[in-house]
Amino acid sequence: MEEYLAKRQNLIQEDRARRVDQNAVYRSSPDELRADELIRRIRKDEGESIWGKQQLHGSEQLFPGMEFLTSREKIVGTKVYDILSHMPKGGLLHLHLGMVVQVDKVLRMGLKYPAMHVRTSALLTADNLTTVLPIFRALPQDKWTTHASLTDPLYVPDSWVPIQRARKNFSEALGGPEGFDRWVTDWMVINPSEAYGTHNSPDKIWSKFYATSMVSQGLIFFLPLWEEYVREVFLSSLEDGISYTEPRCMFGEKFMIGADGKKNVPHHEWLRVYDRVIASVKTTLRNPSVFLGSKLIYSVVRNLSLEDMEWHLDNCLALKREFPHLIAGFDLVGHEDSLKPLIYYAEPFLRFLEKQKELGVHVPFIFHAGETLGDGSAADMNLYDAILLGTKRIGHGFSLIKHPRLMELCKEQKICVEVCPISNEILRYCGSMPMHPLPALMNQGVHVALCSDDPAVFGNMGLSFDFFQIFVASDIHGLGTLRELVWDSIRYSGLDEDEKGHAFAMLEGQWNTFVKFILDKYSKDTARGQP
């Protein structure tokens, strides 16, 4: 029997030897080992006391890693969440810039501007609140209106109403001003009844997802608000221990709406503002060294014509030359299952790579690929093209686990996968966290950066929720796993080598504080539970 147990231990080690958190040269400190034991014990305790079989929520069975939208409130009350929310997160590498800030804050920003207007395609009634969405837009002063309300029987569909009036005069029957806020913000998030009820499949939930983006875009796409918004992206990320962000920014529109309400602000002006906000946030922080700045991934929707794609690739190169420190890569976004596959754009992409050589600039592709349940479908095949085109990282790579050779290439070519667990679950690629392929990917030794994707829409603000979901759905992940994920988020970022050097030094300090926090706050706490 002893012999058997020894063989067993060996086999387990062999099987886990490829794991990213096993390969690390890094050796845990005694404090880390104690903290690791602690958080594992707390996870186990809460697995029974909070997520155990006996803990029913109505008729619903609770379990660790269950559907996020129904368990969010419960998560916030756990010790594991408390610990993870104190963890330094490093970088956040997969994030859609227009979907980061809490929707009520965005609405409040919009309400400050007299230029901001709203319209609907029909008179709002109690019956159509969930089918008629608000369209926002900042208008030039000569187009400002004096229409009183969206809910007045005299409202002419598609006519603009000043946002402040629309809110103030929102009919009492629909909840008054608070009803307006509820209506707008409901259109900017995905609700549990949609994700797990009415829209319970990727195709259907994507339709609601597109709607949220249409609503928020009208507010954000207005330079004065955009500047505030970007600042909030950085500040709220810092609040959750995120030192660096690398958001996808949509450059599909050639002009943003300026302070004068005219749609005439060109791309390079967006970048100037972005740069300015980074600098200004640095000056306001008590400890500016924890803020490593931000770079953008130039993104367009994956349905452009070949000519338009060519234009954007050239434009991206031009911006890169003007703002070398701000452009981290190029990507296509949108529903992979229904829009154009990467192979469709192979020729312009190949020319893009050629031109970079000629110009001596480097803008890596950082492609979304394999965000799909398909097996051999066009979206699944995107993984081949992403890798052949030299993608620096893979966005989602949900179907990567199906591809043994591609996983090897990811390891050989140091391609990291940006895994967005909560996004995948809410967009119905998996039913809950225990069904997610992340553990399989990690056991294969593929490097992963954990990301939140669209936190404003999903409610997974920061990164603590995503870390929570993957941590409680595994008995294997420990403190070493978390550390490796955090370090990888810097290793595989678009920061240059100097910046990374600074980042690691800074992280080291933050991490020690974090470990001390766990030991100080929780070692007494669980000692009580011991024999």
Added chain:
Amino acid sequence: MEEYLAKRQNLIQEDRARRVDQNAVYRSSPDELRADELIRRIRKDEGESIWGKQQLHGSEQLFPGMEFLTSREKIVGTKVYDILSHMPKGGLLHLHLGMVVQVDKVLRMGLKYPAMHVRTSALLTADNLTTVLPIFRALPQDKWTTHASLTDPLYVPDSWVPIQRARKNFSEALGGPEGFDRWVTDWMVINPSEAYGTHNSPDKIWSKFYATSMVSQGLIFFLPLWEEYVREVFLSSLEDGISYTEPRCMFGEKFMIGADGKKNVPHHEWLRVYDRVIASVKTTLRNPSVFLGSKLIYSVVRNLSLEDMEWHLDNCLALKREFPHLIAGFDLVGHEDSLKPLIYYAEPFLRFLEKQKELGVHVPFIFHAGETLGDGSAADMNLYDAILLGTKRIGHGFSLIKHPRLMELCKEQKICVEVCPISNEILRYCGSMPMHPLPALMNQGVHVALCSDDPAVFGNMGLSFDFFQIFVASDIHGLGTLRELVWDSIRYSGLDEDEKGHAFAMLEGQWNTFVKFILDKYSKDTARGQP
């Protein structure tokens, strides 16, 4: 660009080179290539015309491989199903003997026997039909009762009523005799509203699953009925092109109820009857060569004491020596997440292996393992023990995809995985077929036998439905994949070498007929759809 496309083609081939259906020495015939093209085209056409985004079922989105219990009727009407139902299936290697025959047939068998009685723990009313289940049992003649009905207000809970009377006198308010049939059979199957609504998690749906087994067991565990039942297992399997079955048979009870209603029929008598039915079925078939017989996997529930386990292992060896051609292996069954892990029984299992060497008999373990969503949980860890204990195949292996070294060992040691797609989906290990790990496993080159597990409970009679679900959820699987799965079901079976030789020769003939069937019936049909 041409260079790019060539590199791309190479990479795709490299990535798929490990697939089981690529490694095969076998070269497809021209007819097979044509048939392959045909079925791929039909799958694509039906993917749009039947499962396309436009095809809504109420508010529900249809898609290929969607939840089986809501799509079963639609599946039956497809051409892909028609084709697959004509496919020879080879062997069915993962099947729980008590859950094979359609429940209405089992009930009809029960109704023939005056000895068969039924009772409930409460008087049945419209309100408790879904919470009070029928308990059946054949009684010795001196215990037969004359109670009239389960629904009579005078019914004394837990008292036996003859099944025929219970049915005849089932209250009109509850539907009369048909209401009785509905009540009983509803308790023997899992309904969509349970799997996808009230019991939508593995832990909860397992509770209903246990109930179905309790109900059917009372009917089946009666030797005269059992004999009929076993015959029906073989005949209904043959009807779907299954030539060989290797069911798990529960030997936990030491005695079955005999024709006299006494619980005194020992295990070796069960085997004698099993043997007799095999022989008798052979004599009734027009073409007996398509029936390759059946062997049993000795099974007990994974919650026995160590002493009881020891007894059963010894008993299994004794039966193997008496019926060497009938005992194919040994296994534990039941919910892995909540019952005892394999490691708990490691000592008796190791002794079992020792004793086999001493006795010169061979009864391989054929363990259920990894039927779980856990990551490093005891059920997930069962995979290590199953392999270390020399398991011949792995039952389910749902979490195997997480274990790179174990997948290699499966290939090195020729361990096949019994994958039960529909069972996994209904028991909520995956939300639908596109979420199933099968394609990932196949791309890693792990050999798979496709199985139906508990078709009476799930409604996936035979194997055509399971083949359908995995075939339509992939753009990669083709006729070669199907062939490989069918051949593997014989290769990895408990048949001896001679029997396998005969089986392959027989299969070859059946397969040619099948390919001819596809070409004859469908080549005209789809030609019409061509330009």
